[in-house]
Amino acid sequence: MQFPESWLREYCNPSLTTQELADTLTMAGLEVEELDPVAPPFTGIVVGEIKEAVQHPDADRLRICQVDVGGPALLNIVCGAPNARVGIRIPCATVGAELPPGADGKPFKIKIGKLRGVESYGMLCSAKELGIADDHGGLLELPADAPLGQNVREYLNLDDTLFTLKLTPNLAHCLSVYGVARELSALTGTPLKALSFPAAAVASQDKLPVKIEATDLCGRFSGRIVRNVNTQVKTPQWMLDRLARCGQRAVSPLVDISNYVMFELGRPSHIFDLDKISGGLSVRWGKQGETLKLLNGSTIEISAVPQVGVIADAHGLESLAGIMGGDATAVSDDTKNIYIEAAFWFPKAVAGRSRHFNFSTDAGHRFERGVDPQFTTEHIERITQLVLDICGTPETQVAVMDDQQPNMPAPKTVQLRVARAAKVIGMPVTQQQCLDALNGLGLPATVAQEGVISVTAPTFRFDINLEEDLVEEIARMMGYENLPTTKPLAPISPKLRAENSRSPYAVRHALAGLGYQETINFSFVEEKWEQELAGNQDAIKLLNPIASHLSVMRSSLLGSLLQVLKFNVDRKAQRVRVFELGRVFFKDDAVVESDTTVKGFHQPMRVAGLAYGAADQLQWGSAEAKVDFYDIKGDVEALLAPIKPVFEAAEHPALHPGRCARVLVDGKAIGFVGELHPQWRQEWDLAQAPVMFELALDAVLARQVPVFAPVAKHQMVERDIAVVVKEAVTHAQIMQAITAASAGAILRNAVLFDVFRPKKLKAGEEAAAGSLAQDEKSLAVRLSLGLDERALEDTEIEAAMQAVVEQLKQSLGARLR
Known part of the structure; x- marks a missing residue:
């Protein structure tokens, strides 16, 4: 919020310098972000009047002016401004004056000059030349009663300072000059100027019919008709x-x-052109599909979510409640009769609606934080007074006030324990100090019992709901700079992680060791991602998205990683490996409310990774190869080690149908790994398909506790077998059959070390006798056999091998090659 210091000092004028005043506000939580002078430094510029202006004999665009600056003689000044004419009063820089510094940072000093042969004893100035505006359309014209010869800085109050406050959302009562003055009065003890709202003389009993249909939208609606105003004035x-x-x-x-x-009192209001209102006004929630052309020229369409409050007449919508008026009933130069409206809109009914329509307004900014419902009629009296003073005519008629209060917010009573306040603030405070601080802020505080203070929050303080809110107010009034600096004291007890689990940091460290870089992305994503990449047609929609395209909560991390990939590829990145640990969100009615859960929503953690480009960094020792499914499958196995996952063919909306696998641990699916679907690769305009994985973090954090065993005293025996199976038989099926056939505990390990497929035959060729069929393949497996207590005998080895071969034949139809 920005305002001039002089306006603030009209209501509360403590004996503080500008900097001291700014420091006082900042130390009370009203951070003064900037202090800027209204105008840059300049001297010697006074109010002058052009008495004569004649055309320069040698220049079409120059005039020779005789200027009266209140001195004994007129000044001869040559001027090229298009609006230089007789009778206007303007800023005049006399000889010796210094204008604001230019681009070189040095002030421009006025000297006696000669323009096209005519001497000039000064300079007539525009607002831009004084540094108070960007407009260079001509001389700055001053009112006709501006005193001749008076210093322009004094006349225009240019020694003023602009305060820019950075207010937190709980300080809505300071979104006005008077609100800041009220805080300043409490901080300094300087009296606050009381406001008076004299009632206008009522000449008519006319009322505009207003029906409040939604009392959860509007708690109070006040209005007044004023007829025969003059909108042609300045x-x-x-x-x-x-x-x-x-x-x-x-x-x-x-x-x-x-x-x-609004800036003076913090009260947003709206003035309608009465003659453009059809019938009366209706205050209600907007209906699906209704449209409204706003004052900013844009046309919006009302949707069901979120609900939007509107003011309508018999023909349709006329205003967006608490945010912006409509174009249909806007006042103009032809307006004669007006309707002044001031209402109380519930903050929750306004919050987020401006952002939903991709714009923001000062009114919406205030209403969504809370505007005092108590003084709507008084503020209409203030507006009426200004209308009569500025736009009034002898025929102007003020009608009676119409005030409806269907649902005024009930005052809240909050209790404060003095001992609790002292503990939170960190320094001793007395009961009387608390009472003085709260009452000084306009928070009526009384002693409920010894050591307990009761406060009934006034109507302009929507942020007073808890005991902690009152503690904050006391700390602000005491001044943050006066709080002692103390080190926090807390018992330290180590939290030991269970041996069968690891930390998320360990997972990050492992992925970084595999060459991945961590990314952190929004949990809000595009609805299209959820539908296409996650197959989620019932995504959790946000009522108040931070951007129009980030409208739903994600149920998968893959879309976020693809966005990171696209960002890097567009900037010529050749090789990208990224991962993310993050939360995903699902609707789940089985979830109950608790300290760590939200009713109806499941929020598990996931870990996902993406690899794109070359499998390895460029090097001389090996040929460059693109990353493929097996590279990332190996990374997943390394991440889960020593747990050995099982991979089975599966389908996923984001992944290639034939290059996607479900990851299982102990028979339970924990995620997917696979190559991006060609459709999405084309849509994202990627030169090659990235390979991705997404796993449940809980499963990744689990690990096996090491079991100690003595080193075997006897050497293991290794045997190789090669079996011919159908092409459809998987490696997992082979290993499962070998494990099921192990006789006793002599099988220690089995490793696939070779795969052979027959050469595809050309048309007319015949397969050689004894060769593999076109739908067959040969798999070679090395078996490791052994016992801890003794060496194996040949008969035991042969029996184990026969059992393996027999099991492969029965379960998979395999034959020895």
């Missing part, structure tokens, strides 16, 4: 200056008045 310069110094551009007198009261 907004007073003093109001324009204050609005500009709050960062608000001028629009029209009525809009400027509404904005002025």
Whole structure:
């Protein structure tokens, strides 16, 4: 929030310098982010009036002006501004004056000059040349009553300072100049100027019919009709200056008045063109498919989620409740009759709606944090007063006030334990100190019992809900700079991780050792990713997304990794290996509410990785090869080691149908590994398909506890067998059959070391006698046999080998090659 210091000091003027005032606010939690002068330094510029302006004899664009600056003689000044004319009062830099520094950082000093043969004893200035605006359209025209010869800095109050506050969401009551003044008064003890709202003389009993259909949207709605106003007038310069110094551009007198009261009192309001309203107004929730053209020119369509509050008349929508008015009933230069509205909109009914429509407003910013519902009628009186002062005519008629209060928020009572406050703040505080601090802030505090203070939160403090909120207020009033610096004291007890589990850090370390780099991504993703990459048609939708495309919670990490890959590939990365440990989200009615869970939502942790490009870094010792399924399968096995996973063919929406496997540990599926589906590879415009995996983190964190065994005293026996099986037989089936055939405990290990497939025959060729069929393959396996206590006998070895061969024949139809 931005405002000028002079406006703040009108309401509360402590004997502090500008910097001391800024420090006081900052140490109370109202961080002053910037202090900027209204205008850069300059001297010798006074108010002047052009008494005569004649064309320069040798220049079409120059005029020779006679300027009165309140001195004994007129100054002869040559000027090229298009609006230099007789009778206007303008800033005049006299000889010796210094203008604001230019691009070189040095001030520009005015000297007697000669332009096309005519001497010039000064310079007439524009707003840009004074450094107070970017407009260079001509001379800065001052009001006709500006005192001649007065210093322009003094006349325009240019020695003022702009305060920019960085407010936290709980300080909504400080989103106005008066709100900041109220805090400053409490901090310094300086009296706060009381506000008065004299009632306007009522000349009519007319009321605009207003029906509040949604009391959970609007708790109070106040309004008044004012007829026969003059919108052709100009907004007073003093109001324009204050609005500009709050960062608000001028629009029209009525809009400027509404904005002025918002910055002054924190009350967003809206002024309708009464003659454009059909029938009465209805305050309700918007309906699916309704449209509204807003004041900013955009047209929005109302959706069912989130619910959006609207103000409508008989013809349709007229305003977006608490956010922005509609174009249909906007005031203009032709407006004669107006309706002034000030309402209380519940914060939850406004929060996030602006972002849903991809814009933000000052009104929505305030209403979603909470605006005082108590003084709507008083603030309408303030707006009415300004309308009469600026736009009033002898025929102007003010109607009676209409005020409906269907659902005013109930005051909240919060209790504070003084001992608790002292413990949290970290320094001794007395009961009286707490009472003084809270009452000074306008929080009515009374002693409920000794050591316990009761506070009924006023209507302008929506953030007072807990005891901790009151503790924070006391700490702010005491000043953060006065809090003692103490080291935290806490018992230290080591937390030992179970031996059969490892930490997420160990998983990160293992993946980094395999050449992957960690990424951290949003849990919010595009809905399209969920539907296409995760096959999730019932994604968890966000009511208030941080961006329109990040609208759902992810149920898979693969989309996030693909986005990281795309970002790097677009920047000419040739080899990408990334991983992420993150949470995914599913709807699950079986989940109950607890300290670590949310009812109806399952939030497991996953670990996922992606590899793209070359399998290894460029080197002379081996030929470059692209990463493939088996490279990543090996990484998964290394990550899970010493647990030995089983891989079985499967399908996944994001992965290639023939190059995807489900990962199983102890018969339980823990994730997938595979190559990206060609369809998504084409859609993401990737030169080759990346290979990815995604595993349940709980399964990865589990590990086998080492079991100690003596080293075998006898050498193991190794035997090789080669069997012919159908092409469809998998390695896992071979190993399962060998394990099932082991006689006793003599089989120690089995390793596949060779795969042979017959050469494909050309048309007309015949297979050689005894060769493999086209749908067969030969697998060679090395078996390791042995016993710990003694050497194996030949008969035992032969029996074990025969048992293996027999099992392969029976279960898989294999034959010895």
